Amino acid sequence: MEEDHSSNFLLYVAVAIVGVATIYLVRRFFKGKQFTENVKAKDKVIIVTGASAGIGKQIARELNIRGGKVYLMCRDVDRANAAIRDLAAKYGCDTTRLIVIQGDLANFASVRKFVDEFNRRESKLDILVNNAGIGHYSNFEKTVDGHEVIFQTNYLGHFLLTHLLLPKLEKSDSPRIVGLSSILHLNADNVDQKTVEDEKKFSWMLGTYSRSKLANVMHAAVLTKKLRADDPTTKITFNTCHPGAVSTEIARNTFLSWPVISSLAKPFIWFFMKTDYDGAQTPLFLALSKKVDGASGKYFAECAESKVHPLVHDQAACDTLYNYSMVACGLNK
Template sequence: MMDVEVEESSWFLPTVLIAAVSFIALYFTRRFFKGGQFTERVSAKGLVAVVTGANCGIGYETVRELNLKKADIYMLCRSEEKANDAKRALVRQGCDATRLHFIECDLTDFESVRRAAKETLKLTDTIDILVNNAGIMFQSKHELTKDGHEKTWQSNYLGPFLLTELLLPAVKKSQYARIVNVSSLMHMRSGKINIATVDDKKSFGMMKSYSQSKLANVMHARALTKELRKDGAEHVTANSVHPGGVDTELTRTTILAWPVIKQISAPFRWFFLKTSRDGAQTSLYVALGKKLGGISGKYFADCKLTKENPLALDDQACQDLYNYSLEATGLAK
């Protein structure tokens, strides 16, 4: 009898210890993949925010958190049906429906962007927070928009650029005034942007085009900062963020969206990728962080300042891109 008890105790304690160590290791590994979290206690009461791509993923979670913090939100989405579905889901999560407003906006259509900006400015003359969140990824073939630009380039960069410029008068009226461009770590893989050939089929590549559009987001924030300073609008800030590796609908056009593959990969995606809520944290940090007033033209990831692609620090290239963008969107004087 004594031998049995000794034998049982000899494996019981090591087993418990291994289980405990494994649990702790898994916990901290998961915490690592979740990335930085915005935990600052702030209120957005009285603030007006505009968020693109607001019906799903990072945009949805950005809207949810801003609304719960009492902000008034204009949700710019392509589909009214999907926006209404999102609004119902947000209300079930405790959001105030009276502070959720849908405006149709398709960033691949300049006329749609102009209508959205016009409608937004009819409803509010002051915008405190603008989050350029919407974008596309994994565009497998070269495709031009009705405006004549490569689809990824217009959706991820030119469309948000035009929207920002059109809403800028209302942003300048705010004493809070923060613009957030959702970029990506993939911008680090982009080479120099050739604005003369950016729409050409020969220069198209699925990840190449995505990476350069995200580099343009970072360069836009830097160039816009200089323009705002020249105009005497020092109170307006424009920054770019990397949300992290997030499990969102950006993969909806790939085999990863196939039902069987989604089901099989679900636990791995949950463990190794950020959730949409995790992915929204840096956008929220830059939009609401108390210590970031006056910081502009910078790039953030995991709720902290980080280094961008050195190409984004070329002020002449940033200015050239800005001037080209004014021309491309019909805003040049």
């Protein structure tokens, strides 16, 4: 009888060990590839948009810990300063190298004001991380500049910011632009002006979001070609990436933010989705890794080059988007 109890106990222990090991391995799989290179960011001047929370906050954290001077471009200055205090308290970040400048990508005048202030403070820019974004809007709305909110926040605002900062990037020895896109860019139908600005074609789910993320990838491809055509010796690189399925505030305007749904979903979110820090790994890889020295116009996922939408290879489509964006942002004058 005692032998039966002992056998059962050992069986339970074995099952428990296998179960815990399985959960650990599966959870580790969903965490995704981690950036483990020992690369410093000492003396580098960096801008991270949308750095008051989520992936952007974790990117700022890691770049600061590695020695970089990080500017946080955020709409809400108070919230950004609270994020800095949190980073200092939890991770020992150096607050003298975390600086907030207010900037709203949904307002071109605000973007220009941000750049003016940054230019007043710094003589160069080493790394620009275009991270900020919104994933869902229940209704079609236009910004003060007359463009659909998601498309301007995720794409046009970053387009303007990037082009205004090119002179500062050119002053760096190893300038890099990193754009956060999404695997959902593969689902986009197109990025034609008539589509992205048409209320009837607005998608309250993820269609409009997917278009903005496709535009990000196309921007990196076309700007790379234009920069190298203008100056074959340019050191500026521009790559985009999919950070993974991350549980961030980008879903704050969806049903997933409802209290009941949020509570029920927590165990599944913990198990199947990445943390903010996990989501920051591929952007950090593109910002710092020596493995991507010279690489530009590419799209990455899990720290490796990945498949892109066919329109990214369509030069005519890329040029059309680029020309539309130049006019929309007032850069053609």
